Amino acid sequence: MYGGFIFIFWVMCLGRAIIVSGCPGTGKTTLSVGLAGVLGVEVISLGELVEREGLYSYVDTDRDTKVADLDELVPRVVELIGKASGFVIVEGHYADIVPSKFVEVVIVLRAHPEVLRKRLEAKGWNERKVRENIQAEILGSCTFNALEAYGSKRVYEIDTSNLSEEEMVSLARRIIDKKPKDYRSGRIDWLSLLDADNQLEKYFSS
Ligand SMILES: Nc1ncnc2c1ncn2[C@@H]1O[C@H](COP(=O)(O)OP(=O)(O)OP(=O)(O)O)[C@@H](O)[C@H]1O
Numbered sequence: 072m073y074g075g076f077i078f079i080f081w082v083m084c085l086g087r088a089i090i091v092s093g094c095p096g097t098g099k100t101t102l103s104v105g106l107a108g109v110l111g112v113e114v115i116s117l118g119e120l121v122e123r124e125g126l127y128s129y130v131d132t133d134r135d136t137k138v139a140d141l142d143e144l145v146p147r148v149v150e151l152i153g154k155a156s157g158f159v160i161v162e163g164h165y166a167d168i169v170p171s172k173f174v175e176v177v178i179v180l181r182a183h184p185e186v187l188r189k190r191l192e193a194k195g196w197n198e199r200k201v202r203e204n205i206q207a208e209i210l211g212s213c214t215f216n217a218l219e220a221y222g223s224k225r226v227y228e229i230d231t232s233n234l235s236e237e238e239m240v241s242l243a244r245r246i247i248d249k250k251p252k253d254y255r256s257g258r259i260d261w262l263s264l265l266d267a268d269n270q271l272e273k274y275f276s277s
C-alpha cells in the first residue's frame with residue numbers, strides 16, 4: 072500500500088515514457104496520436120524531433136533518411152520526458168534509445184509482411200527500401216531491440232494487420248492498464264508462418 076503511494080508520487084514527479092515502437096508502416100504515429108487523445112498526454116515523435124531540431128549526424132542518401140545523432144537526441148528526449156508531469160508517449164522505430172529507468176511499458180507494433188508492403192508502397196517508397204523494412208519486420212528487429220533494452224516483462228506486441236485505429240487504441244490502453252501476459256512479446260512470428268507456407272524465398276532471395 073505504502074509502496075503504491077510512493078510509486079504514484081514518483082510517476083507524478085518524474086514523468087514516465089510509454090514507448091511505441093515497430094518497423095516503419097506498422098502504425099506507430101496513428102496509434103500514438105489516437106492514444107494521446109484518449110489519455111490526455113503528449114507524444115514525442117522521434118522522427119519529427121530529429122527533423123525539427125536538426126538532431127542528426129548525416130543523411131543516408133541511399134535510403135533518403137536522416138540518421139539520428141544519439142549523443143544529442145537521447146539527452147533531449149530525457150529532458151522532454153522529465154518536463155512531463157506524468158506519462159508521455161515516445162514513438163519511433165528506434166524508440167529503444169530511451170534509457171530504461173524512464174520506461175513504464177513498451178508496445179511494439181507488428182504487421183503481416185503483405186499488409187506492410189501495401190502500407191509502405193502507399194508511402195511511395197522504392198522497392199529496395201520496402202523490401203529492407205519488410206525483412207526487418209519478418210525478423211522482428213524492433214522487438215529484438217526492445218527486449219535487449221528493457222527485458223521481457225515490459226515488452227508487449229500488437230498485430231495491427233487486421234485492426235482498426237480504434238481497436239489498436241483500445242488494445243494499447245488495456246496493455247497499459249492491465250499488462251496482460253497474453254500480449255507479451257514472443258507470440259508474433261512471421262518467420263515460422265512464412266516458412267511453413269514455403270514463402271520465405273519470396274522475401275529473402277536475391
Ligand atoms: N490499423 C491500421 N489499419 C489500417 N491502416 C493503418 C493502420 N494503422 C496505420 N495504418 C495506415 O498505415 C500507414 C502507416 O501508418 P503510420 O504512418 O501510423 O505508421 P508508422 O509506424 O508511424 O510509420 P513510420 O515509421 O514510417 O512513421 C498510414 O497510411 C496509416 O493510415
Ligand SMILES: [Mg+2]
Pocket residue numbers: 099100101
Ligand atoms: Mg510515423
